[in-house]
Amino acid sequence: MSITVELTYDLAKALGSRRLELEGTPTLRQVLTLTRDRFGAEGAAFDRLTRVTALVVNGVIASRTHSLDIPLQAGDRVSFLKAAAGG
Amino acid sequence: MIKGYAGRILDVDLGSRSFAFQPLDENTARLYLGGKGYGTRLLYDLTPAGIDPLGPENPLIFATGPLNGSLAPQSNRFAVVCKSPLTGGIGSAACGGSFAFGLKKAGIDILIVRNQSATPVRLEIDGDRDSVTFLDATDLWGQGTRATQEALGKGRNHAVIGPAGENQVLYAGIVSDERIAGRTGVGAVMGSKRLKAVSVTGTRKLELEDQEKFNDYTKWLRKLFRSHPVLGEKLRRYGTMGIVNTTNARNILPTRNFKYGHHDDAMSVSGEYLEDHGLVGVKSSCIHCPVACGREVAVEGAGRVKGPEYETAALLGPNLEITDLRWVNEWNFLADDLGMDSISLGVTLGFAMELQERGLLQAGLAFGDATGVSDMIQDIAHRRGLGNELADGVKRMSERHGGAAFAMHVKGLELSAYDPRGSYAQGVEYATTNRGGCHVQGASMYFESTGPLTIDPQSLRLKAEIPVVQQNLACAINSMVLCIFTTYGMIPKQVHALDPKSRLYRTITYFFERSGPLYRLLMRLKLAPVTWFEKWLTYITGQTFTSGHLQEIGERIFNLERMYNLREGIGGAEDTLPHRMLHESTFPHLDSGHPLDQLLPRYYEIRGWDPQGVPLQRTLDRLQVRT
Ligand code: SF4
Numbered sequence: 201m202s203i204t205v206e207l208t209y210d211l212a213k214a215l216g217s218r219r220l221e222l223e224g225t226p227t228l229r230q231v232l233t234l235t236r237d238r239f240g241a242e243g244a245a246f247d248r249l250t251r252v253t254a255l256v257v258n259g260v261i262a263s264r265t266h267s268l269d270i271p272l273q274a275g276d277r278v279s280f281l282k283a284a285a286g287g
Numbered sequence: 288m289i290k291g292y293a294g295r296i297l298d299v300d301l302g303s304r305s306f307a308f309q310p311l312d313e314n315t316a317r318l319y320l321g322g323k324g325y326g327t328r329l330l331y332d333l334t335p336a337g338i339d340p341l342g343p344e345n346p347l348i349f350a351t352g353p354l355n356g357s358l359a360p361q362s363n364r365f366a367v368v369c370k371s372p373l374t375g376g377i378g379s380a381a382c383g384g385s386f387a388f389g390l391k392k393a394g395i396d397i398l399i400v401r402n403q404s405a406t407p408v409r410l411e412i413d414g415d416r417d418s419v420t421f422l423d424a425t426d427l428w429g430q431g432t433r434a435t436q437e438a439l440g441k442g443r444n445h446a447v448i449g450p451a452g453e454n455q456v457l458y459a460g461i462v463s464d465e466r467i468a469g470r471t472g473v474g475a476v477m478g479s480k481r482l483k484a485v486s487v488t489g490t491r492k493l494e495l496e497d498q499e500k501f502n503d504y505t506k507w508l509r510k511l512f513r514s515h516p517v518l519g520e521k522l523r524r525y526g527t528m529g530i531v532n533t534t535n536a537r538n539i540l541p542t543r544n545f546k547y548g549h550h551d552d553a554m555s556v557s558g559e560y561l562e563d564h565g566l567v568g569v570k571s572s573c574i575h576c577p578v579a580c581g582r583e584v585a586v587e588g589a590g591r592v593k594g595p596e597y598e599t600a601a602l603l604g605p606n607l608e609i610t611d612l613r614w615v616n617e618w619n620f621l622a623d624d625l626g627m628d629s630i631s632l633g634v635t636l637g638f639a640m641e642l643q644e645r646g647l648l649q650a651g652l653a654f655g656d657a658t659g660v661s662d663m664i665q666d667i668a669h670r671r672g673l674g675n676e677l678a679d680g681v682k683r684m685s686e687r688h689g690g691a692a693f694a695m696h697v698k699g700l701e702l703s704a705y706d707p708r709g710s711y712a713q714g715v716e717y718a719t720t721n722r723g724g725c726h727v728q729g730a731s732m733y734f735e736s737t738g739p740l741t742i743d744p745q746s747l748r749l750k751a752e753i754p755v756v757q758q759n760l761a762c763a764i765n766s767m768v769l770c771i772f773t774t775y776g777m778i779p780k781q782v783h784a785l786d787p788k789s790r791l792y793r794t795i796t797y798f799f800e801r802s803g804p805l806y807r808l809l810m811r812l813k814l815a816p817v818t819w820f821e822k823w824l825t826y827i828t829g830q831t832f833t834s835g836h837l838q839e840i841g842e843r844i845f846n847l848e849r850m851y852n853l854r855e856g857i858g859g860a861e862d863t864l865p866h867r868m869l870h871e872s873t874f875p876h877l878d879s880g881h882p883l884d885q886l887l888p889r890y891y892e893i894r895g896w897d898p899q900g901v902p903l904q905r906t907l908d909r910l911q912v913r914t
Contacts, residue, residue: 209532209559218554254787258875259538259548259709260745263793277549279536283739283783285517285775286530286597287727 203272205231206279210249214239228255229268231278254281289313290496291353291827292321293394299410299419301480302343302402306419311396317830318911321352321396323379324766324844326368329399330377331847331914336854340372340472341455341479342403349390349398349446349485354767356391356493359505359823360512361770363387363573365446365463371471372479373457373631373680374699376852377721378471381765382446383573384463386487389444393489404481407453411443414489424483428453431624432462433592435484443486449626451668452478456678458631458701462623465572465581465593469628471700471722496829504826508819512577516739516783517775522580523569525558527597530737532557534601537736537744538873539706541606543654544637545695545865548706548873550605556615557600558582565612567591578772584612586620595619595629598726601704602633607640608655618664625668630725631680632667634701636660638681638694639673647688650677692866697724698857707864707881708873710736710744714881715890716754718862719900721848727771729757739783740792742800745874747882749800751889756810759841766844769820777818807893811835843910846894846902850914859900862887 205220212218215238222234232255239246255262256279257272272278288294292311299306319325326348338344347369354362365387371378390398393414400410407424427435432449439445444463451459452474459474460467468474495501513519521529531553534540538548554560561582568583572593582594595603595615603618604610622629642648650673651659666674676684681701685694695702700723707714712731717724726732731753735744742749764771785792799806813835816822824832852858863869869880891898895906907914 206536209554209557212554213563219551252784252786256536259536260874260876261741261743261787263788281536281787282533283741283787284525284530284533284737285521285733285772286527286534286737287730287772 202274203231204277205235206277208249208253208280208282211246211280214242214245214249225271225274227269227271228257228262228278231272250280252282256281289316289353289828289830290494291357292316293391293396293491293493295395296397296399297395297412297419298399298401300401301404301408301482304421308417318840319844320763320766320840322350322366322766322768323368323381324762324840325352325397326350326366326379327377327844327847327851329397330368330370331851334370338370340370340375340378340476343401345370345476345479347400347473347476347480347482349386349400350768351387351390351396352767353827354769354820354823355387357495357501357823357827358575360509361573361576361578361773362767363575364768364770365390366765366768367461367468367473369473369476370855371722372455372475373472374723374857376698376723376855376857377848378473378476379722379765380460380468380470380473381768381771382461382463382468383466383576383770385444385574386446386463387768388574389487389489391493392491393487394491395487398485400480400482403479407481407483409482409484410486412485412487414487414491427483432626433624436462436464439484439486443488445484445486447484447626448474448477448482449624449668451625451627453483454668454670454678455479456627456667456670457680458628458635459626460628462626465623467623467626467628469630470725474626495827497826501823501826504819504822509577512776514780515776516780518578518772522578522772522775525562526580526582526594527558528556528561528582528595528600529558530597531600532559533737534705537709539709539732539736541601541637541704541706543608544606544641544693545702545706545867546693546871548709550608550610552610553605555610556604556612561594561612565616566594573770576770580772584616586617589620589624592620593623598704599629599633602630602637606633606637606704607660609657611657614657614660618660621661621664625664627668630703631701632664634695635677635681635684636663638684638690639677641693642684642688642690645690647690695865695867697864698722698861700724702865705732705736706873707868711747711750711881711886712744712753714864714868714883715750715886716758718864718883718887719754719890720758721845721852727761729754729761730771730774731757733775739778739785740796740799742796745877746800747885749803749806751886751893752803752807754890755893756807756838758845759838762841762844763837764820766840767820767824773820811838839910843912846907846910846912849902850907850912853901862900
């Protein structure tokens with residue numbers, strides 16, 4: 201079992217992949233670091249693209265339920281969330 | 288007459304082929320503005336309880352409001368009001384396009400169409416000559432909404448139905464240009480009258496109380512809109528489909544007939560994906576709108592057509608386990624051209640697929656398989672074969688075939704594409720909205736799930752308050768009549784720039800969540816016009832409109848709709864959500880669905896209703912709702 205990280209469209213476009221599979225049970229902080237690492241030298245692009253995003257675990261905004269340092273559970277889905285308007 | 292109004296109601300009788308112009312009632316306009324509000328007042332007064340929605344006694348009311356014709360951005364909508372054949376209660380839908388503008392230019396605030404024609408008919412209204420011509424429409428009968436409007440020509444503004452309306456599909460809509468008054472089956476009522484089209488022309492000028500102030504303010508506002516993150520940027524760039532990835536991340540994107548709230552491949556039907564794959568153009572489709580949230584896509588055999596909205600992409604996409612945009616584009620075009628509500632269509636197809644999966648129906652449809660869907664959409668519009676059953680919507684389907692637990696409707700109206708299990712205020716709004724399970728009668732989800740500043744969508748805090756305030760506001764906006772998307776502009780761009788991970792963001796949402804009575808109090812203040820719609824109304828009519836005034840007018844309209852439903856036997860028992868929404872969880876930390884039973888009593892209390900959901904007499908007296 202691993203953690204699935206779902207990216208925003210912009211992140212996915214930059215990385216050429218819509219989601220990442222991370223082995224083990226990393227913390228949210230590690231998820232952020234590991235995702236940023238995928239950008240290699242383009243880390244600044246990651247920072248820019250995630251500046252106004254929330255972290256969501258299984259559909260719930262993470263800051264409400266998770267400390268950045270508590271390990272996630274196997275099978276969890278972490279998503280980067282951007283506000284939007286539809287109708 | 289109050290400025291902003293043409294001052295006339297056109298009353299047409301299709302049975303006797305006669306018409307009369309009547310004066311608009313100023314007092315009703317003061318109490319209900321126009322649009323949906325005035326239309327509901329008329330429906331209540333003109334009809335007794337228990338009429339057949341598809342019979343001659345159901346009037347079809349097209350209603351504009353004081354903002355229509357003023358050239359204010361997004362002021363292009365008209366409301367359609369009648370008894371709904373889908374729900375049996377209040378029927379109402381709003382539509383962009385250009386018909387509202389045409390009506391106002393013809394010097395008509397409201398058009399009432401009564402009775403039925405024996406043969407297909409269309410109307411040509413000339414506001415300058417005060418004439419109405421009844422024309423044979425046999426040659427147009429059976430034509431799609433696009434071909435019909437092409438045949439009617441460019442010099443007039445049209446409202447038309449397609450084959451779905453002609454065949455009285457219970458969720459048929461009325462189309463103006465490329466926009467549709469989709470919900471509650473208003474197109475079926477037009478079809479029952481054998482009224483194919485209404486075309487209107489005129490050159491009258493609307494008089495505003497303070498044209499100069501209106502012009503100066505609107506000029507300034509257009510600039511503000513252009514730099515707004517939603518109105519000037521996101522909606523323009525991605526259309527409403529730009530929300531797909533957000534609802535998916537939030538676990539509220541209807542998937543597999545709302546069994547799940549997330550689809551692994553949802554990104555393929557998002558506005559961002561469309562921008563990179565097959566977007567042909569960006570267009571408004573609504574007159575005088577600088578936002579231009581419409582998309583243009585190419586569909587084989589049809590050419591360049593209006594692309595899907597979020598609701599359509601979600602409900603004809605992941606809700607059917609389909610994520611190939613080519614199919615979604617094609618089915619969206621079919622729904623528009625045949626003239627039916629793509630929300631009800633998508634939910635009905637999803638329901639049929641689940642019935643098939645459970646062995647309750649042989650529909651030849653399966654989740655994740657596009658085979659047969661295009662044909663079924665045609666069959667629905669023409670009421671052929673099994674399509675004849677799907678044309679009646681999920682409530683009636685479930686009464687025939689079972690599956691009530693997963694029939695996704697409220698009061699008979701199919702649910703929109705925000706799963707309330709992850710958006711509790713939206714769930715309360717769905718349950719209580721008078722026309723049934725719809726999102727644009729408040730859009731509460733913006734404050735808890737999708738917007739730039741969202742409170743916890745799954746706590747109970749503020750989940751009864753937000754729907755009340757938002758439903759009132761939406762009633763007022765649908766009576767001016769403005770596009771509901773105008774409310775997105777109310778949150779300033781500075782808020783959009785806040786990082787949700789920041790302490791400031793968390794502090795603001797913490798206090799907002801706990802603001803309960805204060806929030807309602809602030810919204811009810813009658814200090815000064817603040818938002819553009821308050822200012823526009825003030826400059827146009829010469830009367831002062833504030834947030835408090837709009838809350839009061841909206842509350843009045845909402846209560847009148849409620850009284851209409853009660854008169855039709857639709858009461859508190861119908862203020863509910865589908866079993867699946869109440870009892871099946873889609874979140875691993877929860878073992879049940881939406882906690883409606885914990886929120887409804889508070890909602891009723893705030894509304895000034897009794898525990899059965901009936902407005903108290905003192906509430907009706909306070910609001911001057913005559914019954
Ligand atoms: S924002 Fe979109 S739906 Fe609203 S009036 Fe403009 S183009 Fe029409």
